[in-house]
Amino acid sequence: MKISSSLKRVILTEFILPLTLLIIGIYHGLMQVFYRAGVIHQASVMHLSYYQGLTLHGVINAIVLTTFFAVAFGHVTVTFYLKKEPPKLSYIVSLWLMVIGTLMDAYAMLTGKAQALYTFYAPLKDSPVFYVGTAILIIGSWTAFFGWLKIWFQWRREHPRTRMPLAILGTFVNFIIWVVCTLPAAYSTIVLLTPWSAGWVATVNVPLTRMLFWMFGHALVYFWLLPAYVMYYTILPKVAGSKLFSSNAGRLSFLLFLILSVPVGVHHQFSEPVFTPGTKFFMAILTYGVAVPSFMTAFNIAATLEYAGRKQGSKGWLGWMLHLPYLKSKNFLFGYLICGLILFIFGGLSGIVNASYSLNAVIHNTAWVPGHFHMTVAGPVFLSIIGMSIYLYAKLSGKDIKYKYFATVVPYIWMIGLVFFSHGMMAGGLMGEPRRTNLGMSYTNPESPLFNNHWVPTTTSTLIGGIIMTTAALLYFISFFATVFSKPVREQVLELPVSEDLHHEKPLPILMNMKPWLVVMFILILFAYIPALREVFKYSSSVKAKYDVESPVLIQDSVNVKNAGQVK
Amino acid sequence: MNKYEIRVMLVTGCVMIIFLFALLYNAFSRKIDVPSCVPYSKIFEHPQLKKIDDTTYELYVVAQMWAFAPDEIDIPTGSTVDLFLTSKDVVHGFNIDSKAVNLMAVPGGVNTATIKFTEPGTYNIVCHEYCGAGHQNMLGKFVVKDE
Ligand code: HEM
Ligand SMILES: [Cu+2]
Ligand SMILES: [Cu+2]
Numbered sequence: 001m002k003i004s005s006s007l008k009r010v011i012l013t014e015f016i017l018p019l020t021l022l023i024i025g026i027y028h029g030l031m032q033v034f035y036r037a038g039v040i041h042q043a044s045v046m047h048l049s050y051y052q053g054l055t056l057h058g059v060i061n062a063i064v065l066t067t068f069f070a071v072a073f074g075h076v077t078v079t080f081y082l083k084k085e086p087p088k089l090s091y092i093v094s095l096w097l098m099v100i101g102t103l104m105d106a107y108a109m110l111t112g113k114a115q116a117l118y119t120f121y122a123p124l125k126d127s128p129v130f131y132v133g134t135a136i137l138i139i140g141s142w143t144a145f146f147g148w149l150k151i152w153f154q155w156r157r158e159h160p161r162t163r164m165p166l167a168i169l170g171t172f173v174n175f176i177i178w179v180v181c182t183l184p185a186a187y188s189t190i191v192l193l194t195p196w197s198a199g200w201v202a203t204v205n206v207p208l209t210r211m212l213f214w215m216f217g218h219a220l221v222y223f224w225l226l227p228a229y230v231m232y233y234t235i236l237p238k239v240a241g242s243k244l245f246s247s248n249a250g251r252l253s254f255l256l257f258l259i260l261s262v263p264v265g266v267h268h269q270f271s272e273p274v275f276t277p278g279t280k281f282f283m284a285i286l287t288y289g290v291a292v293p294s295f296m297t298a299f300n301i302a303a304t305l306e307y308a309g310r311k312q313g314s315k316g317w318l319g320w321m322l323h324l325p326y327l328k329s330k331n332f333l334f335g336y337l338i339c340g341l342i343l344f345i346f347g348g349l350s351g352i353v354n355a356s357y358s359l360n361a362v363i364h365n366t367a368w369v370p371g372h373f374h375m376t377v378a379g380p381v382f383l384s385i386i387g388m389s390i391y392l393y394a395k396l397s398g399k400d401i402k403y404k405y406f407a408t409v410v411p412y413i414w415m416i417g418l419v420f421f422s423h424g425m426m427a428g429g430l431m432g433e434p435r436r437t438n439l440g441m442s443y444t445n446p447e448s449p450l451f452n453n454h455w456v457p458t459t460t461s462t463l464i465g466g467i468i469m470t471t472a473a474l475l476y477f478i479s480f481f482a483t484v485f486s487k488p489v490r491e492q493v494l495e496l497p498v499s500e501d502l503h504h505e506k507p508l509p510i511l512m513n514m515k516p517w518l519v520v521m522f523i524l525i526l527f528a529y530i531p532a533l534r535e536v537f538k539y540s541s542s543v544k545a546k547y548d549v550e551s552p553v554l555i556q557d558s559v560n561v562k563n564a565g566q567v568k
Numbered sequence: 569m570n571k572y573e574i575r576v577m578l579v580t581g582c583v584m585i586i587f588l589f590a591l592l593y594n595a596f597s598r599k600i601d602v603p604s605c606v607p608y609s610k611i612f613e614h615p616q617l618k619k620i621d622d623t624t625y626e627l628y629v630v631a632q633m634w635a636f637a638p639d640e641i642d643i644p645t646g647s648t649v650d651l652f653l654t655s656k657d658v659v660h661g662f663n664i665d666s667k668a669v670n671l672m673a674v675p676g677g678v679n680t681a682t683i684k685f686t687e688p689g690t691y692n693i694v695c696h697e698y699c700g701a702g703h704q705n706m707l708g709k710f711v712v713k714d715e
Contacts, residue, residue: 434696552633
């Protein structure tokens with residue numbers, strides 16, 4: 001379909017801007033594996049320290065890129081499936097807010113005013129510019145969603161008898177989760193951290209900020225993932241030459257994500273004080289619950305792919321795996337989706353280990369954790385983002401993809417690199433190798449008294465993997481930016497591959513109405529977080545603490561000098 | 569929904585339930601559990617090792633930028649240590665080598681766990697939460713010796 005040039009420009013910007021920043025993000029990924037493998041024994045390279053680089057890596061790759069893409073892809077699915085454009089005001093304002101927020105964050109990170117990593121744990125202090133910038137970025141993404149809601153209600157009035165398209169359900173579920181989970185994060189950054197960072201209040205309740213962060217933080221990972229799920233359910237069947245096995249099951253898994261994504265945040269806090277084991281166990285149960293929609297998706301997509309393979313004449317139980325359209329440049333999207341899926345099997349299984357309550361003590365905050373989540377966020381999430389970005393960019397700008405063979409092999413190279421990367425990280429993690437640590441300065445420096453030779457082979461495997469992944473990323477950048485700088489050669493259209501259903505399924509009423517699910521979502525959130533919040537206030541206390549990453553001395557500002565006598 | 573689909577959901581559900589029971593079994597029968605907490609109080613900001621009886625110790629560890637206090641803890645083999653952990657400044661980590669005792673030191677909160685040392689040796693304590701520029705040097709240790 002044709003779309004207005006203003007909407008088109010907004011969507012294209014939402015691809016180009018984060019992918020340009022991603023160059024910085026990938027560069028720091030590569031640097032991290034060099035430091036960690038003990039190739040670099042320094043605090044910083046080119047005036048950016050390891051931890052500043054890690055902050056940039058986390059914020060750009062996992063917050064900026066993912067949020068921009070979720071919004072751009074949301075514009076695409078909503079416009080395409082409802083055949084209506086969102087209100088111009090909403091998408092323009094949304095883009096501006098997201099750009100301003102991103103620039104504020106970039107400024108704070110590059111000047112060293114924010115280097116407390118992407119989780120910004122107090123009482124390490126970031127500049128208020130960073131807290132406010134992040135909040136503005138998030139509010140920008142909400143604005144886009146409000147625009148979609150408006151045209152959705154119009155559409156429903158005009159099509160009272162048509163089912164909500166699956167892609168729209170996925171997108172809306174995702175943004176409902178997003179709006180709900182960003183509220184605690186917004187409260188924490190704007191109400192608690194900004195005044196504290198600006199020096200208007202002296203104390204902060206650290207456990208409270210952490211609990212609020214993780215109410216957001218776990219749902220964040222589903223916000224990364226659900227656009228990829230939308231592609232698995234509505235695009236992959238088509239590009240695989242198949243039909244979706246069951247769209248009802250697809251609906252059910254989206255709705256299960258809706259109710260279970262938020263009330264599980266404490267599973268990131270099994271090792272922390274302030275929550276009782278009972279609260280921790282309750283959230284472990286709910287987290288196991290989220291495994292169900294993921295297993296359902298695995299089954300549904302595998303059945304879909306099996307059908308594709310059988311159509312090509314495959315034999316035996318697993319023969320269909322060999323009859324899929326791998327490495328076909330006409331069909332390059334398939335590679336991005338299938339490689340992501342393969343990685344996600346291992347990402348998901350290692351995730352169950354993390355979620356397993358007391359078992360978590362073996363791996364918490366070790367290198368295992370980034371080993372695990374690069375198979376999710378740098379697996380299906382990242383691959384589907386970059387694959388879809390170049391696909392839609394070419395369609396919307398009417399250009400040919402340049403160096404298409406590069407674009408075709410990228411996901412396979414990336415997947416191979418990630419195998420070495422995650423193997424090294426996870427093996428190291430099982431031997432206690434810490435994450436978020438410039439190992440090259442101490443643990444992997446033979447000159448240091450802290451040297452630990454067990455972590456040399458593991459970090460070396462990570463290094464090899466990181467180099468292969470960076471190579472894949474470079475090929476992608478060449479293809480993407482060569483396309484961006486080329487001339488349009490055909491009509492500019494908004495187009496998505498559209499999958500059909502394999503079976504005619506009766507619509508189940510419970511899957512057609514979102515309201516009961518929203519109610520259950522809120523009840524579960526209350527059940528999970530009212531006890532958690534009470535425990536925070538029972539077991540913890542605010543402290544007068546505010547520190548710069550460079551110095552163990554309390555930052556003095558006017559309030560804490562004035563009130564020095566009163567604050568306990 | 570198709571019958572295989574329903575079976576997959578049931579099997580997934582059963583597997584998760586088996587896992588949950590395994591966790592409960594460990595928590596109640598083998599005393600392998602997540603750390604617990606006590607209400608915060610300033611007392612815990614004073615590092616000390618108290619001997620309760622021949623085999624039991626009470627240990628207060630305070631994490632700060634960029635060392636643990638005490639940073640070396642000597643105890644005899646066979647001791648049981650009741651650990652109370654907090655932080656004086658920012659958030660730190662506390663992961664004991666080959667012990668699966670893995671805690672966060674959070675200012676304003678007190679983490680507790682019980683550790684039994686049955687084998688002599690040196691057990692490193694790695695800070696595994698980013699705590700500022702010196703984070704990669706933050707290492708403590710337990711030295712467990714036969715008496
Ligand atoms: C060339 C590719 C990449 C390499 C070599 C790489 C490497 C690394 C390494 C070594 C770490 C752990 C550092 C530490 O804990 O000390 C890390 C953390 C991380 N990476 Fe990557 N990465 C790559 C791509 C990505 C991508 C594509 C994403 C997401 C879309 C991503 C998201 C993250 C996140 C969220 C963290 C955690 C940051 C933190 O702990 O604060 N990475 N990366
Ligand atoms: Cu989580
Ligand atoms: Cu540390």
